[in-house]
Amino acid sequence: MYNSTTQTTPKPVRAAAPVPSDAGNPLFPLTPSQVRDLLGLSLAARKHHPMILYGISTCPDCNRAHKTFNEAGIDITFRDVRAEPMSEQEWEALLAEFGDNLVDRKSQTFRNLNAWMRESEADAQLADTPALMARPVITDGTRYTLGWNDDAKSAWL
Numbered sequence: 001m002y003n004s005t006t007q008t009t010p011k012p013v014r015a016a017a018p019v020p021s022d023a024g025n026p027l028f029p030l031t032p033s034q035v036r037d038l039l040g041l042s043l044a045a046r047k048h049h050p051m052i053l054y055g056i057s058t059c060p061d062c063n064r065a066h067k068t069f070n071e072a073g074i075d076i077t078f079r080d081v082r083a084e085p086m087s088e089q090e091w092e093a094l095l096a097e098f099g100d101n102l103v104d105r106k107s108q109t110f111r112n113l114n115a116w117m118r119e120s121e122a123d124a125q126l127a128d129t130p131a132l133m134a135r136p137v138i139t140d141g142t143r144y145t146l147g148w149n150d151d152a153k154s155a156w157l
Contacts, residue, residue: 052077056130103132
């Protein structure tokens with residue numbers, strides 16, 4: 001017979017759901033590049049979509065990025081936007097991805113523009129002065145990154 005004073009029914013214990021985090025969580029120990037390798041999206045996938053680095057030859061970040069890709073054995077084409085002007089469609093694709101962030105408004109080149117050009121739309125500014133582009137832009141045809149920082153490095157390497 002059940003006596004409520006001496007016997008208690010055990011209550012079910014609910015474990016708290018783990019909170020995903022980027023660092024220190026044993027449930028998510030892989031880096032983005034390891035995930036790409038596991039999914040087969042590393043070098044084999046990039047062969048189907050040639051990688052392009054858009055920049056200018058005198059840009060230190062562009063040169064560092066290009067050197068890093070070469071040292072990692074990743075085939076990437078360097079496209080100097082001053083020496084090889086981009087088509088309107090190419091600019092449209094980059095502007096669709098980055099918007100006005102594609103124009104480096106902190107550069108001396110931007111400050112040297114006349115007032116009318118500084119107030120123009122980004123597509124007109126870039127068509128007129130390609131060196132205004134924030135650099136480097138890296139793409140494999142399916143995704144894009146702007147700049148050469150830790151986020152860009154982890155996305156590609």
